[in-house]
Amino acid sequence: MPEYVVLFYTHSGAIKFDRKATKNGYRVELMPVPRKLSSNCGVSAKIQLDSSINELIDEEIEKIYRICEKEYQLVYSQE
Structure with a gap:
């Protein structure tokens, strides 16, 4: 099953994502956040998905x- 790391702009964004x-x-x-990756926020989420x-x-x-x-392969960027 594919595994992803999600980076957020804020800590509250990470919490909202976790709840959702x-x-x-x-x-x-x-x-x-893994050292190889940079983010405005120090919290990331790891998630496994079968779907999109x-x-x-x-x-x-x-x-x-x-x-x-x-x-780490970038699959989405809001920039």
């Missing part, structure tokens, strides 16, 4: 990376 994803039945792990990541995207999300064999 959990409510929709996804398992989310909030964690510090697009259904979870909102204005709070800065970037989304797919984890591919210990590398």
Whole structure:
């Protein structure tokens, strides 16, 4: 199952994402942003999805990376 790291603009955005994803039945792990990635906020979320990541995207999300064999592949950027 594909695994993603989601970066946010704010801590509150990370909390809102966690609540939204959990409510929709996804398992989310909030964690510090990996060192290889940069963010305005120090909190990121790790999530596994069988479906499209697009259904979870909102204005709070800065970037989304797919984890591919210990590398991060950018799949979404609000910039």
